[in-house]
Amino acid sequence: MFGKKKQPPIKSLIAPGSCIEGKLTFTDGLRIDGEVVGDIRADESSPSILVISESAIVTGLVQADHVIINGRVNGPVHATELLELQPKARIEGEVSYKALEMHQGAVISGQLRPILHQALAEIQPAAPQALEDKPVLKLAGKKHG
Template sequence: MFGKKAQPPIKSLIARGTRIEGNVKFSEGLRVDGEAFGDITATTEETSLLVISEAAIVEGGVTADHVIINGTVRGPVHARELLELQPKARIEGDVSYVALEMHQGAVISGQLRPLMVNAAEGDEKPLLKLAAKNA
């Protein structure tokens, strides 16, 4: 289910020094290096990837299939598949995910809410992967 499948290409960038005010909708891939004040939401037509870099600040909710965070998010985070929290990730809000990879140093101020993959089966548990400390 969470094997190595091809990541969608990052076709959009909110560059460092750029400030976006308002909601953003994107398809495929988006990288945020600047500031975004509003919700960032991936469309559901295609597999989506959202990368929030170390310098980025997002004040609003984020939603995508695969979410990678190494910056600051002040709002709810919803990963429809995989959420990766890098060492400098800071989240102030509730987090929902199917699979979670969290590196040492990442901080969440909110509730973790695992999503069931197949709610009809009821037996499927969310995947939780602990990242190994790099030597």
């Protein structure tokens, strides 16, 4: 989703020294430098990006397509596309993601759950057997015969 396409613009900011309590829904992009106590969810109708900066503290659920964390999150994190954990990221809660980039120094106290594996487990309880039935890959550089 975010490979070569332009990311959505960050249109909203919760500044340092600000504290918001309650559920928060946003579109496009949101940057948090202050504190949020409550769930933060991106509107699912368009691509979204959420940046939780080094000075930010979030207590509650975090959900967006692309989530970048360099601050503290106490609660579950759900990145439907990409989760970037920068060196000062601290998460206490379950983390689910489609793709993960984790820098040295980031800390997670909770379970990591790839979205792909969750979907397979829910759709097909026998997914491990399906994975064993994959064909053997042959190296392109080797000549056979």
